[in-house]
Amino acid sequence: xxxxxxxxxxxxxxxxxxxxxxxxxxxxxxxxxxxxxxxxxxxxxxxxxxxxxxxxxxxxxxxxxxxxxxxxxxxxxxxxxxxxxxxxxxxxxxxxxxxxxxxxxxxxxxxxxxxxxxxxxxxxxxxxxxxxxxxxxxxxxxxxxxxxxxxxxxxxxxxxxxxxxxxxxxxxxxxxxxxxxxxxxxxxxxxxxxxxxxxxxxxxxxxxxxxxxxxxxxxxxxxxxxxxxxxxxxxxxxxxxxxxxxxxxxxxxxxxxxxxxxxxxxxxxxxxxxxxxxxxxxxxxxxxxxxxxxxxxxxxxxxxxxxxxxxxxxxxxxxxxxxxxxxxxxxxxxxxxxxxxxxxxxxxxxxxxxxxxxxxxxxxxxxxxxxxxxxxxxxxxxxxxxxxxxxxxxxxxxxxxxxxxxxxxxxxxxxxxxxxxxxxxxxxxxxxxxxxxxxxxxxxxxxxxxxxxxxxxxxxxxxxxxxxxxxxxxxxxxxxxxxxxxxxxxxxxxxxxxxxxxxxxxxxxxxxxxxxxxxxxxxxxxxxxxxxxxxxxxxxxxxxxxxxxxxxxxxxxxxxxxxxxxxxxxxxxxxxxxxxxxxxxxxxxxxxxxxxxxxxxxxxxxxxxxxxxxxxxxxxxxxxxxxxxxxxxxxxxxxxxxxxxxxxxxxxxxxxxxxxxxxxxxxxxxxxxxxxxxxxxxxxxxxxxxxxxxxxxxxxxxxxxxxxxxxxxxxxxxxxxxxxxxxxxxxxxxxxxxxxxxxxxxxxxxxxxxxxxxxxxxxxxxxxxxxxxxxxxxxxxxxxxxxxxxxxxxxxxxxxxxxxxxxxxxx
Numbered sequence: 001x002x003x004x005x006x007x008x009x010x011x012x013x014x015x016x017x018x019x020x021x022x023x024x025x026x027x028x029x030x031x032x033x034x035x036x037x038x039x040x041x042x043x044x045x046x047x048x049x050x051x052x053x054x055x056x057x058x059x060x061x062x063x064x065x066x067x068x069x070x071x072x073x074x075x076x077x078x079x080x081x082x083x084x085x086x087x088x089x090x091x092x093x094x095x096x097x098x099x100x101x102x103x104x105x106x107x108x109x110x111x112x113x114x115x116x117x118x119x120x121x122x123x124x125x126x127x128x129x130x131x132x133x134x135x136x137x138x139x140x141x142x143x144x145x146x147x148x149x150x151x152x153x154x155x156x157x158x159x160x161x162x163x164x165x166x167x168x169x170x171x172x173x174x175x176x177x178x179x180x181x182x183x184x185x186x187x188x189x190x191x192x193x194x195x196x197x198x199x200x201x202x203x204x205x206x207x208x209x210x211x212x213x214x215x216x217x218x219x220x221x222x223x224x225x226x227x228x229x230x231x232x233x234x235x236x237x238x239x240x241x242x243x244x245x246x247x248x249x250x251x252x253x254x255x256x257x258x259x260x261x262x263x264x265x266x267x268x269x270x271x272x273x274x275x276x277x278x279x280x281x282x283x284x285x286x287x288x289x290x291x292x293x294x295x296x297x298x299x300x301x302x303x304x305x306x307x308x309x310x311x312x313x314x315x316x317x318x319x320x321x322x323x324x325x326x327x328x329x330x331x332x333x334x335x336x337x338x339x340x341x342x343x344x345x346x347x348x349x350x351x352x353x354x355x356x357x358x359x360x361x362x363x364x365x366x367x368x369x370x371x372x373x374x375x376x377x378x379x380x381x382x383x384x385x386x387x388x389x390x391x392x393x394x395x396x397x398x399x400x401x402x403x404x405x406x407x408x409x410x411x412x413x414x415x416x417x418x419x420x421x422x423x424x425x426x427x428x429x430x431x432x433x434x435x436x437x438x439x440x441x442x443x444x445x446x447x448x449x450x451x452x453x454x455x456x457x458x459x460x461x462x463x464x465x466x467x468x469x470x471x472x473x474x475x476x477x478x479x480x481x482x483x484x485x486x487x488x489x490x491x492x493x494x495x496x497x498x499x500x501x502x503x504x505x506x507x508x509x510x511x512x513x514x515x516x517x518x519x520x521x522x523x524x525x526x527x528x529x530x531x532x533x534x535x536x537x538x539x540x541x542x543x544x545x546x547x548x549x550x551x552x553x554x555x556x557x558x559x560x561x562x563x564x565x566x567x568x569x570x571x572x573x574x575x576x577x578x579x580x581x582x583x584x585x586x587x588x589x590x591x592x593x594x595x596x597x598x599x600x601x602x603x604x605x606x607x608x609x610x611x612x613x614x615x616x617x618x619x620x621x622x623x624x625x626x627x628x629x630x631x632x633x634x635x636x637x638x639x640x641x642x643x644x645x646x647x648x649x650x651x652x653x654x655x656x657x658x659x660x661x662x663x664x665x666x667x668x669x670x671x672x673x674x675x676x677x678x679x680x681x682x683x684x685x686x687x688x689x690x691x692x693x694x695x696x697x698x699x700x701x702x703x704x705x706x707x708x709x710x711x712x713x714x715x716x717x718x719x720x721x722x723x724x725x726x727x728x729x730x731x732x733x734x735x736x737x738x739x740x741x742x743x744x745x746x747x748x749x750x751x752x753x754x755x756x757x758x759x760x761x762x763x764x765x766x767x768x769x770x771x772x773x774x775x776x777x778x779x780x781x782x783x784x785x786x787x788x789x790x791x792x793x794x795x796x797x798x799x800x801x802x803x804x805x806x807x808x809x810x811x
Contacts, residue, residue, distance in 0.1 A: 033100050034565055036673060036687065037703035038396040041564045043102050044541070044671040046054065046390050047080045047091040047110070056748060058165040061089065063631050064389035065316055065376030067114030070265065072125040073136040073369040074098070078374065079128040080391065080596070081112045083381070086150055086171075089145045093130050095133060098368070105130075107138040112170070113379040114362060118266045119161040122179045123194040124152050132140035134468075138184060146184040148175050149527075153200035156267040158245045160209055168200035170210055191226040192249050194239035196312040199259035203268045203275035204293055204584075210256035210277055213238060213312035228253070236657040237310045240277055240288060251295055252288070254281050255310070257318045257332075262341050264322055270485055274344040278332050279309070283502075284411030285332050289319070293344040298348070300429040301409030301505050303356040304334030306633040306646040314632045314647065316376055317362045323371045324398035329354070331361050335409055336401055338432075339745045349487055351457025352432030353507070356405030358644060358657065358704045359394070371398045373458040377629035378537050378669045382647075385583045385668070386628075387539035392672020394703060404705040405657070406509035407432055407492035408711070408738050412439075412502035413491065415763055421495045424462070427455060427488035433505040435788035436480040437490070439762045445498040446472050447527070449492070454486035464491060473767035479788045502763045504790025506738065508712070515709040520688030521700055522662040523680045524626050525613045525640070531697050532620045532665030533557075536583050542569070543670045547697045550619040551681050552573045558697050564671065566701060568692035585666070588625030591640050594807070595717030595734065596639050600651045605793075606734040608715025608810055610640020611661045619662050623678070629704060637664055641715060642707050652764065652793075656713035656738050669704065676700040713739055718807040719796050722749075733761065733793040742789070746773055747780035750802035756781075757798070758806075760791035767795065780805075 015584075017786050033040050047064040061082020069078040076096040089110030093104050113128035123237050125132040126302040129151060141147045157164040157176060167175040172190035177183070196213035214237040222230045227241060227248035238255035240249060255327035257281030261268040267430045268275070275290040284756030285300040302308075307315045320339055330339040334357060378392040413425035420783030426504040431437050442448045449469050453462040465484075470476045480486075491501040523530040533547040540562040549556050560568040588596045590608075596607040609615070626636050626645065635657075636643040642657040665678040681696045691698035719731035736742070748754045757772050759767040770791075775781045796806040 028541060034689045036396070036566070036701045037706055038394045039392055039672045039703055040100060040395065041392070041566065041671040041673065043096065043100065044392045044564070045078070045080050045094055045404055046388060046541070048388070049084050049088065052223065058763070061091070061389055062381040063376060063379035063390050065362050065631065066393065067317065067362055068116040068127050068389050069363045069365050069372055069374045069393065070116050070118070070125055070127055071365060072118070072132060073134055075136065075145070076367050076372065077125065077127055077132065078379070078393070079113055081114060081132075082261050082389075083112060084150070085110065085112045086148055088109070093128065093138065095136070105138055107140045108132075109140045109143050111143050112150040113152070115151045115167065116363070116505060117165065118264055119165060119179050120266050120552050124179055126165065126179070131182070136519065141177065141184065144257050147175060147177070152197045155200045155210075156202040158202060158205070160524045163495070166202070166207060168197055169357035171195070172197055174209070188226070190224070191243070192239050192241040192250065193222060193225055193228040193230070193253070196238075197587045198257040198276065198315070198317065201259040201261060201267070201275055203261050203273060204271060206244045208240070208242045208259050208275060208277065208290070210240050210259050210279065211238050211312070212255035212257055212279065214310065214314055219450040220339070227737060229434050232380070235281060238312060239281070240279065247661060252279070254286060255279050255312055256286070256288075257315055258320055260320050275778065276343065276787045278318060278320065280329065283413065283415045289343070296345060297426050298429065299411065299426050300332065300337065301331040301335070301353075301411040302504065303405070303409040304644060304655060305470070305649060306335045306644060308646065308653070309648045310331060316360070319363060321364060322366065323364050323408065327398055329364060331364070334358070336404075341675070347458065347462050347745060351429060351458075353407040353409070353429075353505075354432070355401050355403075356408055358630060360633070366398075372396045375672060376631040377672050379628070382630070383628045388541065389539055390537065391673065394672070402510060405708045407507040408505065409793075410502070410504045410737070410762075414499050414501040414761070416498060416500055416765060417498045417736040419493055419497060420617050422492055424453065424492045425490045425501060427490045428503060429487065430480070430489045430503070430505060431487045433507050434482045435506040435789045437477045437504045437791070438480065439475070439477040439500065439502045439504070439791075440470050440477065440491070441467060441646070441768055442470055442499040443473055443495045447474075447494075448497050448499070449494040450501070450506055451492050452478065453490050453492070453588070454484065455488040456485045458487045459524065462488075477789065479786050482788070489730070500763060500765070502626040503648070504737070504762060506788070506790060508740070509708060512709065518688050518702065518706065518709060519660075519662065519700070520677065521683035521686065522664065522696065523677045523678055525611050525661045525663055527617070527663065527680065528619060529681050530619050530663050530678060532663065532683050534579060534583050534585070535668050535675050535677050535699065536579060536664050537670040543675065544575060544579060545677070545699060546579050547677070548620050549681060549696055551696070558692070560692060560697065562699070566690040568697065585622050587622055591639065594719065594721035594723060597732075598638070598651055606719055606732045607638060607737065608641065608717045608808070610659055610715055614639045618665075620663070620665050620678075623664055624666045629667060629674065633676070635667070637667065641713055642710070654735070656735070658710035658712065658715045660715055662709040662710075673701045674704045674706060713810065715809065715810050718744075718805070719794070720804045720806045722803050722805055725802060727798055727800050730759070730767075731793050731796045731806065735792045737761065737790060739789070741811040742785040743811070744783045744785070745780055745805065745807045745811045746775050746783070748775055748777075748798070748801060748802040748804045751777050752800065753777065754802055754804070755799040756796055756804070756806065759795050759797065760792035761793040764792060770794075783788055
């Protein structure tokens with residue numbers, strides 16, 4: 001093995017590139033394939049065409065999500081999708097056999113598809129534009145001339161289910177296809193409003209479709225729709241609609257995604273089986289139930305705001321599906337929920353939060369005794385630090401999911417909504433959470449009594465829990481007892497008003513054995529010797545690593561590339577300088593004595609600090625702050641804490657993930673793996689850490705949801721620390737969400753008492769007074785927030801000029 005070394009001056013930036021070419025399926029025969037944190041690197045899929053003669057991938061897409069994954073005919077089948085390809089593409093239909101050999105099928109025609117269905121009468125799997133029989137024989141539909149579009153769902157036919165199925169296109173078209181002859185007939189160009197079609201299903205004598213966007217698609221205007229029309233409010237976006245074979249009807253003008261039922265991907269077996277549809281609005285996740293010919297609405301919390309934008313692009317593809325024998329999973333807005341397959345009116349118990357996650361999950365299933373979770377991992381859309389779009393599968397036990405992220409989320413039935421006296425809200429799920437904080441506010445000029453009702457058994461019978469009187473134009477909060485047995489919560493008021501009922505819900509993540517050990521190879525923040533540098537998925541499969549090593553006071557550089565077996569290979573060319581041009585590290589935050597400071601659109605936001613040693617430069621300089629490691633959302637590594645940050649909204653909607661005291665210099669996703677640089681020279685390979693032959697240079701590998709195992713979010717800081725402040729001028733907002741135990745210290749230097757107004761923003765809507773504290777001169781006030789209290793942001797206001805301190809400790 002040849003390694004390229006040279007001395008390296010101190011720098012905050014370094015870069016990476018590509019050289020070696022490997023075919024995507026090069027698993028060696030005769031040996032067990034490498035598996036790291038549930039990921040088999042050799043199963044990585046790409047949507048480009050490998051061209052070994054030119055050492056490049058051609059025809060690749062801006063992203064390479066795994067749109068559907070289904071076990072069938074003794075194998076696991078999957079399809080990849082690029083963006084916006086309506087007449088085929090270089091994407092493949094892939095099969096994985098019992099020996100975990102990955103094969104691209106020669107019948108592949110590509111396209112942007114995520115539909116899958118098992119047609120029970122003909123015993124065929126329909127996945128994308130392919131029909132696969134029980135022997136694994138594949139037929140492809142004509143996607144260039146007949147089935148044109150981006151197929152997002154396939155459903156049973158209303159009148160001829162034995163011979164035909166419906167295909168639903170993202171642009172809104174509906175086709176019917178004969179499963180025997182492959183004859184294609186377009187039924188509708190675009191019957192209902194909305195855009196970015198997602199789910200479709202047949203049940204109770206109706207064909208139901210969902211989409212989650214609103215901007216125009218093709219030449220069809222609102223005037224040509226068969227039902228519905230232009231948005232009637234700012235919230236109207238997307239649609240849930242149904243067709244009974246004669247007439248189209250609009251169920252809801254909100255953003256909806258999957259539509260399914262207890263029949264799963266085979267379709268419901270009985271016409272009276274329920275149908276479920278999942279979506280969201282600004283308040284919460286929406287769960288629609290069709291039972292007995294009537295639609296009902298339930299609400300669930302969101303764990304992430306990365307999925308929220310109204311264009312609907314960042315939601316590919318939340319599902320409800322069986323994820324282990326007899327165990328169904330609902331994935332929505334960054335949260336896995338345990339979903340009872342018998343969910344229907346009066347039988348809703350069993351639905352509860354399971355775990356939050358960072359993985360961008362288009363589909364999941366179970367195969368060979370394991371749960372399989374697909375991803376949309378590495379994308380090159382607006383992401384120049386990645387050279388090739390790629391994704392992979394996670395294999396693991398269903399019960400491992402509880403050790404991903406904590407059960408944490410927020411949402412409610414009302415958000416500044418006009419409500420009628422004594423009319424109950426829609427129910428909000430609170431099962432599965434131990435910390436449950438309900439925020440209540442209204443705009444009436446007189447007190448309003450809020451009655452909180454709970455449903456203990458999932459039988460639609462609600463009983464009073466507590467009545468809270470909220471002062472005129474006021475705010476109050478209620479912490480529900482951890483042992484309160486309840487599936488659902490709803491609220492009603494005693495007068496007409498404009499009201500908010502919004503919850504922050506959380507349960508601690510159960511610590512798994514080995515959580516700390518798996519990061520043993522990472523260098524601690526106080527270690528003088530470290531191997532780090534920049535990592536980048538190149539424009540061909542190998543990972544590029546421009547390593548820097550500081551050891552015993554000396555500094556050197558090495559350039560490596562890694563293959564699918566995580567071997568550090570000698571590249572034909574040192575691409576370090578090219579990489580420095582592509583992926584230079586910049587400082588994404590500032591810090592003062594009070595806290596971390598970040599700026600977006602000329603507005604400052606403050607975050608907690610971690611270990612004090614992050615205040616000083618590390619031996620290798622500046623760690624990378626912001627980077628995309630799952631398609632269309634960012635991660636931030638800021639002062640010892642990882643955060644998820646939505647791509648569009650940015651800082652106001654971040655959530656903390658985990659805190660650490662490690663010298664993590666760079667991070668990326670590659671072959672479905674999370675890759676971290678910043679290791680101890682001479683660390684021993686342990687299944688997470690892999691090293692070059694010299695034993696000095698290495699990298700850490702895992703699954704993106706291993707980040708939670710670093711440790712729960714903690715920190716210290718606040719909006720002010722001996723800061724000159726003016727009366728009635730609010731401080732910068734300081735992050736509060738998803739932290740556990742919270743303590744606050746208030747003090748000042750004035751010779752008179754100072755009143756501190758501590759305000760919270762719990763719904764990204766407005767600031768409310770949490771509490772007023774009067775601090776005597778020369779003294780400090782300590783306050784511990786009630787266990788379970790949660791809000792997104794905190795700020796402070798004083799009533800006189802002084803030097804003031806508002807500092808918080810999150811433990």
